[in-house]
Amino acid sequence: MSDLTPIADHIEARVAFSLLRDAYMDLARTLLRIEEEPARELLRGVEQRTALRLVSGDAEEGPGSGTFAKAVEPVCAVLRAAQAAA
Numbered sequence: 001m002s003d004l005t006p007i008a009d010h011i012e013a014r015v016a017f018s019l020l021r022d023a024y025m026d027l028a029r030t031l032l033r034i035e036e037e038p039a040r041e042l043l044r045g046v047e048q049r050t051a052l053r054l055v056s057g058d059a060e061e062g063p064g065s066g067t068f069a070k071a072v073e074p075v076c077a078v079l080r081a082a083q084a085a086a
Helices: 006-034 036-061 067-084
Strands: none
Touching: 006 036, 006 067, 036 067
16 A cells, blocks of 8 residues: 555555445446346456465465455455346
């Protein structure tokens, strides 16, 4: 992020996540309206890549730490919601 206090840095990350979540959901809804099956394949692919990143991130932290998994869970929730958005 930037040279902010930890609290400001956290707020900056939450705002950025919120904006990206809204943009991703809008994009998913639009793609699903245009051509549903290719859009669903694309959204599944993004979710699968995120799951792979989750596994590799947890492996980098060490077995059983779960910190990375907890941090990525909101992202996974957005990806699942995007597939349901239509």
